[in-house]
Amino acid sequence: MKTVLNLSVAALVLARSIYLYAGDDYEEHGHHVSSVAAKPMTQRDKSAMALYTKECGSCHFAYQPEFLPKRSWDKTMNTLDNHFGTNATLDPADHKTIQGYLTTHASKSDRMTGMGGEVAIRISETPNFKREHREIPQKMVTQAEVKSFANCTACHTKAAGGSYREREVRIPNYGSWE
Known part of the structure:
Protein backbone atom coordinates (compact mmCIF):
# COMPACT_ATOMS: atom_id res chain seq x y z
CA MET A 1 0.00 0.00 0.00
CA LYS A 2 2.83 2.41 0.90
CA THR A 3 4.53 1.73 -2.47
CA VAL A 4 1.29 2.49 -4.35
CA LEU A 5 0.85 5.72 -2.38
CA ASN A 6 4.46 6.78 -3.06
CA LEU A 7 4.02 6.06 -6.78
CA SER A 8 0.79 8.08 -6.82
CA VAL A 9 2.49 11.03 -5.15
CA ALA A 10 5.42 10.76 -7.57
CA ALA A 11 3.01 10.72 -10.52
CA LEU A 12 1.25 13.84 -9.24
CA VAL A 13 4.54 15.67 -8.74
CA LEU A 14 5.67 14.70 -12.24
CA ALA A 15 2.34 15.77 -13.75
CA ARG A 16 2.53 19.14 -11.96
CA SER A 17 6.13 19.64 -13.17
CA ILE A 18 5.14 18.93 -16.75
CA TYR A 19 2.31 21.47 -16.46
CA LEU A 20 4.56 24.13 -14.96
CA TYR A 21 7.31 23.81 -17.55
CA ALA A 22 5.38 22.97 -20.70
CA GLY A 23 4.03 26.44 -21.46
CA ASP A 24 0.65 24.76 -21.49
CA ASP A 25 -2.14 26.29 -23.58
CA TYR A 26 -5.63 26.31 -22.19
CA GLU A 27 -8.97 27.97 -22.65
CA GLU A 28 -10.18 30.66 -20.27
CA HIS A 29 -13.62 32.28 -20.66
CA GLY A 30 -13.76 31.03 -24.24
CA HIS A 31 -10.45 32.68 -25.18
CA HIS A 32 -7.23 30.91 -26.02
CA VAL A 33 -4.56 31.71 -23.45
CA SER A 34 -0.90 30.82 -23.58
CA SER A 35 0.87 30.63 -20.28
CA VAL A 36 4.55 31.35 -20.47
CA ALA A 37 6.27 28.98 -18.09
CA ALA A 38 9.91 29.30 -17.20
CA SER A 124 3.47 42.76 -30.43
CA GLU A 125 3.83 41.87 -34.13
CA THR A 126 3.61 38.11 -33.64
CA PRO A 127 0.37 36.42 -34.73
CA ASN A 128 -0.16 34.94 -31.26
CA PHE A 129 0.08 38.38 -29.65
CA LYS A 130 -2.25 39.92 -32.23
CA ARG A 131 -4.80 37.14 -31.74
CA GLU A 132 -4.75 37.52 -27.95
CA HIS A 133 -5.13 41.33 -28.10
CA ARG A 134 -7.46 41.69 -31.10
CA GLU A 135 -10.53 42.70 -29.05
CA ILE A 136 -8.85 45.48 -27.09
CA PRO A 137 -9.94 48.93 -28.27
CA GLN A 138 -7.08 51.24 -29.25
CA LYS A 139 -8.22 53.89 -26.74
CA MET A 140 -7.40 51.49 -23.89
CA VAL A 141 -3.88 51.02 -25.22
CA THR A 142 -2.97 54.59 -26.16
CA GLN A 143 -4.04 56.15 -22.84
CA ALA A 144 -1.24 57.73 -20.76
CA GLU A 145 -1.21 54.91 -18.19
CA VAL A 146 -0.55 52.24 -20.86
CA LYS A 147 0.93 54.08 -23.90
CA SER A 148 1.46 50.98 -26.07
CA PHE A 149 1.17 47.21 -26.23
CA ALA A 150 4.86 47.04 -25.33
CA ASN A 151 3.98 48.03 -21.74
CA CYS A 152 2.80 44.57 -20.61
CA THR A 153 2.88 45.35 -16.90
CA ALA A 154 0.39 48.21 -17.27
CA CYS A 155 -2.43 45.67 -17.66
CA HIS A 156 -1.00 42.22 -16.94
CA THR A 157 -0.63 42.37 -13.18
CA LYS A 158 1.59 39.27 -12.99
CA ALA A 159 3.55 39.66 -16.24
CA ALA A 160 6.88 39.98 -14.43
CA GLY A 161 6.32 36.46 -13.08
CA GLY A 162 5.39 35.13 -16.53
CA SER A 163 1.63 34.91 -16.00
CA TYR A 164 -0.66 36.46 -18.59
CA ARG A 165 -3.98 34.91 -17.58
CA GLU A 166 -7.05 36.85 -18.54
CA ARG A 167 -8.36 36.91 -14.95
CA GLU A 168 -5.19 38.83 -13.93
CA VAL A 169 -5.69 41.64 -16.46
CA ARG A 170 -6.57 45.06 -15.05
CA ILE A 171 -6.69 47.80 -17.67
CA PRO A 172 -6.02 51.22 -16.11
CA ASN A 173 -9.18 53.37 -15.99
CA TYR A 174 -11.30 50.42 -17.19
CA GLY A 175 -10.78 47.57 -14.71
CA SER A 176 -10.86 43.81 -15.31
CA TRP A 177 -10.88 42.41 -18.81
CA GLU A 178 -13.69 39.87 -18.98
Missing part, protein backbone atom coordinates in the same frame (compact mmCIF):
# COMPACT_ATOMS: atom_id res chain seq x y z
CA LYS A 39 12.21 26.38 -17.84
CA PRO A 40 14.34 25.14 -14.94
CA MET A 41 17.28 27.50 -14.58
CA THR A 42 20.83 26.96 -13.45
CA GLN A 43 22.63 29.45 -11.21
CA ARG A 44 24.39 30.75 -14.33
CA ASP A 45 21.00 31.30 -16.00
CA LYS A 46 19.76 33.15 -12.91
CA SER A 47 22.79 35.47 -13.04
CA ALA A 48 22.25 36.05 -16.76
CA MET A 49 18.55 36.75 -16.15
CA ALA A 50 19.47 39.29 -13.45
CA LEU A 51 21.85 41.01 -15.88
CA TYR A 52 19.18 40.97 -18.61
CA THR A 53 16.61 42.42 -16.21
CA LYS A 54 19.05 45.11 -15.06
CA GLU A 55 20.28 46.12 -18.52
CA CYS A 56 17.19 45.68 -20.69
CA GLY A 57 14.63 46.20 -17.94
CA SER A 58 16.08 49.63 -17.16
CA CYS A 59 14.42 50.96 -20.34
CA HIS A 60 11.46 48.61 -20.87
CA PHE A 61 9.80 45.49 -19.56
CA ALA A 62 12.24 42.57 -19.62
CA TYR A 63 10.15 40.24 -21.77
CA GLN A 64 10.29 36.51 -21.11
CA PRO A 65 12.58 34.89 -23.70
CA GLU A 66 9.87 32.34 -24.56
CA PHE A 67 7.94 35.02 -26.45
CA LEU A 68 10.31 34.89 -29.43
CA PRO A 69 12.34 32.19 -31.16
CA LYS A 70 16.15 32.16 -31.12
CA ARG A 71 16.48 33.79 -34.54
CA SER A 72 14.44 36.79 -33.35
CA TRP A 73 16.53 37.26 -30.21
CA ASP A 74 19.70 36.95 -32.32
CA LYS A 75 18.43 39.66 -34.66
CA THR A 76 17.47 41.88 -31.74
CA MET A 77 20.79 41.45 -29.97
CA ASN A 78 22.78 41.97 -33.18
CA THR A 79 21.07 45.30 -33.93
CA LEU A 80 21.36 47.00 -30.53
CA ASP A 81 23.11 49.98 -32.12
CA ASN A 82 19.65 50.93 -33.44
CA HIS A 83 17.24 49.32 -30.97
CA PHE A 84 13.93 50.93 -31.89
CA GLY A 85 15.68 54.27 -32.47
CA THR A 86 18.01 54.04 -29.47
CA ASN A 87 21.63 52.98 -29.20
CA ALA A 88 21.43 50.15 -26.66
CA THR A 89 24.86 48.62 -27.22
CA LEU A 90 26.34 46.67 -24.33
CA ASP A 91 29.74 45.77 -23.04
CA PRO A 92 30.84 42.71 -25.13
CA ALA A 93 30.82 40.34 -22.13
CA ASP A 94 27.34 41.49 -21.04
CA HIS A 95 26.12 41.23 -24.64
CA LYS A 96 27.32 37.62 -24.87
CA THR A 97 25.77 36.71 -21.50
CA ILE A 98 22.38 38.27 -22.29
CA GLN A 99 22.23 36.85 -25.81
CA GLY A 100 23.09 33.41 -24.45
CA TYR A 101 20.32 33.65 -21.85
CA LEU A 102 17.72 34.82 -24.38
CA THR A 103 18.56 32.23 -27.02
CA THR A 104 18.83 29.36 -24.52
CA HIS A 105 15.36 30.10 -23.17
CA ALA A 106 13.78 31.24 -26.46
CA SER A 107 10.69 29.57 -27.90
CA LYS A 108 11.72 26.30 -29.51
CA SER A 109 8.79 26.36 -31.92
CA ASP A 110 6.43 28.72 -33.62
CA ARG A 111 3.64 27.60 -31.28
CA MET A 112 4.04 30.74 -29.15
CA THR A 113 5.10 33.10 -31.91
CA GLY A 114 3.36 31.75 -35.01
CA MET A 115 5.96 33.44 -37.20
CA GLY A 116 6.84 30.65 -39.60
CA GLY A 117 9.91 31.83 -41.53
CA GLU A 118 9.65 35.50 -40.53
CA VAL A 119 12.03 37.07 -38.04
CA ALA A 120 10.08 39.35 -35.72
CA ILE A 121 11.76 41.55 -33.19
CA ARG A 122 8.56 43.07 -31.79
CA ILE A 123 6.56 40.66 -29.68
